[in-house]
Amino acid sequence: xxxxxxxxxxxxxxxxxxxxxxxxxxxxxxxxxxxxxxxxxxxxxxxxxxxxxxxxxxxxxxxxxxxxxxxxxxxxxxxxxxxxxxxxxxxxxxxxxxxxxxxxxxxxxxxxxxxxxxxxxxxxxxxxxxxxxxxxxxxxxxxxxxxxxxxxxxxxxxxxxxxxxxxxxxxxxxxxxxxxxxxxxxxxxxxxxxxxxxxxxxxxxxxxxxxxxxxxxxxxxxxxxxxxxxxxxxxxxxxxxxxxxxxxxxxxxxxxxxxxxxxxxxxxxxxxxxxxxxxxxxxxxxxxxxxxxxxxxxxxxxxxxxxxxxxxxxxxxxxxxxxxxxxxxxxxxxxxxxxxxxxxxxxxxxxxxxxxxxxxxxxxxxxxxxxxxxxxxxxxxxxxxxxxxxxxxxxxxxxxxxxxxxxxxxxxxxxxxxxxxxxxxxxxxxxxxxxxxxxxxxxxxxxxxxxxxxxxxxxxxxxxxxxxxxxxxxxxxxxxxxxxxxxxxxxxxxxxxxxxxxxxxxxxxxxxxxxxxxxxxxxxxxxxxxxxxxxxxxxxxxxxxxxxxxxxxxxxxxxxxxxxxxxxxxxxxxxxxxxxxxxxxxxxxxxxxxxxxxxxxxxxxxxxxxxxxxxxxxxxxxxxxxxxxxxxxxxxxxxxxxxxxxxxxxxxxxxxxxxxxxxxxxxxxxxxxxxxxxxxxxxxxxxxxxxxxxxxxxxxxxxxxxxxxxxxxxxxxxxxxxxxxxxxxxxxxxxxxxxxxxxxxxxxxxxxxxxxxxxxxxxxxxxxxxxxxxxxxxxxxxxxxxxxxxxxxxxxxxxxxxx
RNA sequence: GCCGAUGUGGUGAAACUGGUAAACACGCACGACUCAAACUCGUGUGCCGAAAGGUUUGUGGGUUCGAGUCCCACCAUCGGCACCA
Numbered sequence: 001x002x003x004x005x006x007x008x009x010x011x012x013x014x015x016x017x018x019x020x021x022x023x024x025x026x027x028x029x030x031x032x033x034x035x036x037x038x039x040x041x042x043x044x045x046x047x048x049x050x051x052x053x054x055x056x057x058x059x060x061x062x063x064x065x066x067x068x069x070x071x072x073x074x075x076x077x078x079x080x081x082x083x084x085x086x087x088x089x090x091x092x093x094x095x096x097x098x099x100x101x102x103x104x105x106x107x108x109x110x111x112x113x114x115x116x117x118x119x120x121x122x123x124x125x126x127x128x129x130x131x132x133x134x135x136x137x138x139x140x141x142x143x144x145x146x147x148x149x150x151x152x153x154x155x156x157x158x159x160x161x162x163x164x165x166x167x168x169x170x171x172x173x174x175x176x177x178x179x180x181x182x183x184x185x186x187x188x189x190x191x192x193x194x195x196x197x198x199x200x201x202x203x204x205x206x207x208x209x210x211x212x213x214x215x216x217x218x219x220x221x222x223x224x225x226x227x228x229x230x231x232x233x234x235x236x237x238x239x240x241x242x243x244x245x246x247x248x249x250x251x252x253x254x255x256x257x258x259x260x261x262x263x264x265x266x267x268x269x270x271x272x273x274x275x276x277x278x279x280x281x282x283x284x285x286x287x288x289x290x291x292x293x294x295x296x297x298x299x300x301x302x303x304x305x306x307x308x309x310x311x312x313x314x315x316x317x318x319x320x321x322x323x324x325x326x327x328x329x330x331x332x333x334x335x336x337x338x339x340x341x342x343x344x345x346x347x348x349x350x351x352x353x354x355x356x357x358x359x360x361x362x363x364x365x366x367x368x369x370x371x372x373x374x375x376x377x378x379x380x381x382x383x384x385x386x387x388x389x390x391x392x393x394x395x396x397x398x399x400x401x402x403x404x405x406x407x408x409x410x411x412x413x414x415x416x417x418x419x420x421x422x423x424x425x426x427x428x429x430x431x432x433x434x435x436x437x438x439x440x441x442x443x444x445x446x447x448x449x450x451x452x453x454x455x456x457x458x459x460x461x462x463x464x465x466x467x468x469x470x471x472x473x474x475x476x477x478x479x480x481x482x483x484x485x486x487x488x489x490x491x492x493x494x495x496x497x498x499x500x501x502x503x504x505x506x507x508x509x510x511x512x513x514x515x516x517x518x519x520x521x522x523x524x525x526x527x528x529x530x531x532x533x534x535x536x537x538x539x540x541x542x543x544x545x546x547x548x549x550x551x552x553x554x555x556x557x558x559x560x561x562x563x564x565x566x567x568x569x570x571x572x573x574x575x576x577x578x579x580x581x582x583x584x585x586x587x588x589x590x591x592x593x594x595x596x597x598x599x600x601x602x603x604x605x606x607x608x609x610x611x612x613x614x615x616x617x618x619x620x621x622x623x624x625x626x627x628x629x630x631x632x633x634x635x636x637x638x639x640x641x642x643x644x645x646x647x648x649x650x651x652x653x654x655x656x657x658x659x660x661x662x663x664x665x666x667x668x669x670x671x672x673x674x675x676x677x678x679x680x681x682x683x684x685x686x687x688x689x690x691x692x693x694x695x696x697x698x699x700x701x702x703x704x705x706x707x708x709x710x711x712x713x714x715x716x717x718x719x720x721x722x723x724x725x726x727x728x729x730x731x732x733x734x735x736x737x738x739x740x741x742x743x744x745x746x747x748x749x750x751x752x753x754x755x756x757x758x759x760x761x762x763x764x765x766x767x768x769x770x771x772x773x774x775x776x777x778x779x780x781x782x783x784x785x786x787x788x789x790x791x792x793x794x795x796x797x798x799x800x801x802x803x
Numbered sequence: 804g805c806c807g808a809u810g811u812g813g814u815g816a817a818a819c820u821g822g823u824a825a826a827c828a829c830g831c832a833c834g835a836c837u838c839a840a841a842c843u844c845g846u847g848u849g850c851c852g853a854a855a856g857g858u859u860u861g862u863g864g865g866u867u868c869g870a871g872u873c874c875c876a877c878c879a880u881c882g883g884c885a886c887c888a
Binding site for chain 1: 804805806807808809814815816817822823826827828829830843867868869881882883884885886887888
């Protein structure tokens with residue numbers, strides 16, 4: 001029996017003492033940078049999802065290392081965050097206390113399943129030596145005009161008492177605590193991610209990422225090409241700007257709609273006859289939560305502004321102006337031209353309020369239209385544009401509008417600027433000083449890191465100020481520019497800040513002069529493969545691409561895209577098919593699994609559960625099977641080891657196995673790599689003795705998956721050798737040995753399988769046909785039939801087609 | 804509604820550019836070992852059938868000598884986005 005308890009500990013100690021996985025910059029060797037998302041060190045400890053990602057990255061790293069690459073593979077802690085802060089509030093202890101305890105536990109747990117991280121490169125986002133550079137990047141972004149402060153309606157979580165970025169709001173709720181998010185007008189810091197919208201879309205095309213991630217990011221950015229059109233307001237010099245992708249339908253416009261929040265509304269106050277009613281409506285809408293407002297099943301509501309009209313400058317027609325809740329202030333111009341004949345939302349609204357529906361587009365070759373036709377077509381009743389196709393009309397109309405100064409081409413995005421400040425304690429302080437005279441003044445670089453000061457109370461104030469605002473001695477400073485009275489920015493950065501650039505710091509983690517040296521960055525960037533979870537598709541992956549691009553433009557990083565290849569894993573569900581959670585009491589703790597089965601069994605089991613990207617449920621009986629597998633491998637070492645050359649069949653299977661496992665690792669098909677190991681093992685188990693060389697090669701193939709077992713076995717079989725198996729070369733398969741000597745040929749008559757024969761490899765049709773015709777079952781089906789043709793595929797099948 | 808993905812045994816699944824569907828594993832059944840159970844080992848295991856044989860990749864159609872794989876239509880499940888003008 002394989003004694004996992006002592007053997008695994010023994011080798012973990014060996015790796016630690018010998019720094020087996022230490023990586024240095026070495027320009028004589030080709031680098032390979034493997035990365036897995038670094039965890040938030042929660043109180044719950046490592047869960048099996050972490051194990052899945054970290055085992056996968058480890059398999060890849062070990063495989064590449066054995067293939068001669070200089071592999072960078074490191075681990076760290078994304079340690080700022082709310083749970084530590086909430087713990088601090090409850091226990092009146094510094095959040096760092098809790099954080100460091102958790103990190104200790106995470107480090108122990110991760111080391112206990114043996115991943116090959118270079119622990120000398122460990123980083124912690126809450127370490128001032130690390131966040132010094134997070135703050136430094138903020139200063140660069142500020143310098144570049146990419147960090148700015150503005151007053152705007154923001155997402156506010158009433159329970160976390162902080163603002164949230166759009167990316168942190170899921171279905172109108174806070175992604176962390178599920179509370180319904182409110183809109184609040186606040187002066188806040190934003191990062192201008194929208195400047196990079198096009199680059200973030202266009203640069204996706206060269207990345208080796210799953211298509212669904214690319215599509216998700218594109219949809220999130222939501223680029224849409226259209227036009228901005230001005231409508232005049234009767235008896236007023238004010239104008240209404242609208243955004244539309246369908247300028248070709250403008251002759252069907254029968255009203256325009258403003259969002260209730262549109263500032264123009266207030267300006268029209270004097271002209272609106274039913275102002276009191278209108279104002280009441282706006283107030284009612286503003287009191288509704290976003291969740292209620294965006295509920296699609298809700299009936300649209302609105303109110304007409306009596307006494308004023310908008311003028312469509314394409315035909316000088318006067319149309320009514322409405323305020324309605326189906327128009328969003330946050331997208332486009334906060335106003336739309338409504339064309340009920342060609343837009344379903346406008347159609348629904350027009351029917352409810354009895355507004356005219358005017359057709360401007362007909363489907364091609366049709367005289368009549370459906371009630372609401374939303375596709376492209378041919379223009380009718382559209383003045384000089386009548387008869388044009390939608391596509392052409394859009395161009396001509398924009399041209400006319402540009403000449404007349406009332407329309408222009410415009411591209412809109414769903415992506416909003418990144419709300420970057422948090423009204424909480426446990427985050428990086430924003431290195432800005434607010435001076436009444438000079439405005440926002442960055443602190444000088446040599447004052448970094450701006451340390452997070454101690455406070456007595458970590459409780460967020462709830463008024464939109466962070467707990468830092470209560471420390472007068474920290475807040476009140478002199479303006480670095482004019483020397484006058486000034487105050488520090490008291491908001492902190494969001495958790496996403498530290499994780500937006502950590503992959504750069506692994507490259508040069510102890511550098512106190514630079515974020516990382518140019519030489520090291522040039523050598524190691526980009527990340528060659530990045531493992532992680534699906535939940536970061538439109539958050540962390542987008543944010544860190546943005547930061548990297550900004551740093552690239554500033555000449556700080558050498559590549560514009562940080563992650564060449566991205567691999568995402570599927571969820572591991574509990575045995576009952578539910579999500580693992582404390583609430584259901586169905587959580588699998590890796591510590592328990594390792595104690596019972598060993599680290600290698602856990603690693604192989606998790607990789608064997610199914611395709612890496614699929615969701616699958618934990619199964620105790622299946623993990624027992626992997627325990628058997630590991631014990632059987634161990635039992636090989638109890639056979640007689642010979643120096644006699646192995647038989648041809650064994651070598652053939654061995655070399656096929658080398659090929660398959662290598663290809664499967666490259667393709668992230670770990671479960672099929674493992675089944676190939678099982679096939680080869682089953683073959684070896686039928687043998688009385690085992691050739692040393694064959695066994696040694698087999699062990700090498702196991703290294704990425706079962707490093708502990710492999711170390712021990714290799715030493716047992718080759719006692720004269722010292723050192724870790726991790727430094728052995730990956731076996732190379734011999735294509736001559738992969739060739740089969742015999743081939744099994746399927747014999748079909750009219751496409752139906754009738755028999756099977758074994759022939760020499762590469763036998764030609766004549767030989768095979770003769771043999772096939774002699775088989776009784778084939779004869780039976782050929783009797784009395786006329787031959788039509790014969791299909792022959794070498795080494796595969798022969799199909800005799802008869803009539 | 805839009806976008807994406809997926810449908811194969813009792814279960815997780817495999818199948819390279821169209822070429823013997825179900826590899827590998829779990830489970831189950833029977834047998835060996837055991838006083839007994841567990842472990843372990845052996846045999847069997849898509850479905851129908853005693854067998855010969857027939858039949859099977861969500862459903863219906865098509866292309867082909869041949870379709871899990873390609874084409875058309877539909878159904879179901881999961882994930883993401885969602886009044887984005």
